[in-house]
Amino acid sequence: MNRRSFLSTSLCATVALNVQAGAHDDFFVAIHRDDGQGLQTLLRRGMDPNTSNDKGQTGLVLALQLGSLHAFQALVNAPRVNVEVRNAHGESPLMMAALKGYLEPAHLLIARGADVNKTGWTPLHYAASKDQPAQEQMVALLLEHHAYIDAASPNGTTPLMMAAQYGSMAVLQLLLDEGADPLLKNQLGLRAVDFAARAQRPDSITLLQAAIRQRLPNQGQW
CATH class of the missing domain: 1.25.40.20 (Ankyrin repeat-containing domain)
Structure with a gap:
């Protein structure tokens, strides 16, 4: 050349x-x-x-x-x-839609094959961690599409634990009504009720204690 x-x-x-x-x-x-x-x-x-x-x-x-x-x-x-391409933090578009409470985008992503049950932190974890009007509908949408209700994050945190500390009472009640297990513990040995106590949320504590009593009816203090 x-x-x-x-x-x-x-x-x-x-x-x-x-x-x-x-x-x-x-x-x-x-x-x-x-x-x-x-x-x-x-x-x-x-x-x-x-x-x-x-x-x-x-x-x-x-x-x-x-x-x-x-x-x-x-x-x-x-x-x-x-629709499953993820960012450097492992977040998927559906996770972000769930976090923001964007119902229509979530519907579109699911219709295009977004993974409702990705491993690690899931869209349901993100949906349960916000206290805003659309979150109950978002959680219901994910559960309708077979989101695993007791999904464990890498440190063993469940969506119920996220709702107990950060989410709304409506989401917490919905998860319990749909069968979320209040007895599960994360890697630090904490249950959802401990998350609620850490966040100083007495209504959530009361709700979770009642759910535990239903699971352990002979445990006295619960």
Whole structure:
């Protein structure tokens, strides 16, 4: 290869890299701006909807985290989208939808094959950990799609424990009504009632103590 051909090839490669880098930046700018139309244009030009940024955050998870629901819609409808692509923390789009209480996005993700029962922290853990109006419906949706009610996180925490410390009374009651086990312990030997006590939530403590009494009717103090 002569010097002129080498320079021409190098220049083309540099231009291609710059174009690729520019599209990558535009992709995440569009998500931050909730620019669904801009994202659709990038996707039509061949942008991978499963792209991650330099912090390992994926487009779908980021859109839900930011509340960029137009951007989410553009991404979730992309032909090449993988609804199970996870960020650097192992969070799936369904986990983020569950955390934020976004029912319609959760429906869409489940319809496209999102894993309701991924290993480790699950969408149900995330849904149970928030006290906001949509969470009871979110928990019900996940259970309807066969979410394992006593799923254990890597440290043995269950959705009931998360609800006891962080969630609403409605979610706590729903989990108990659907069969969540209040006797389970995490790796530190803590039950859901201990989580409620740690958070100083007397109503949750009372509810969980009653549930334990039903499971252990001859245990006196419970």
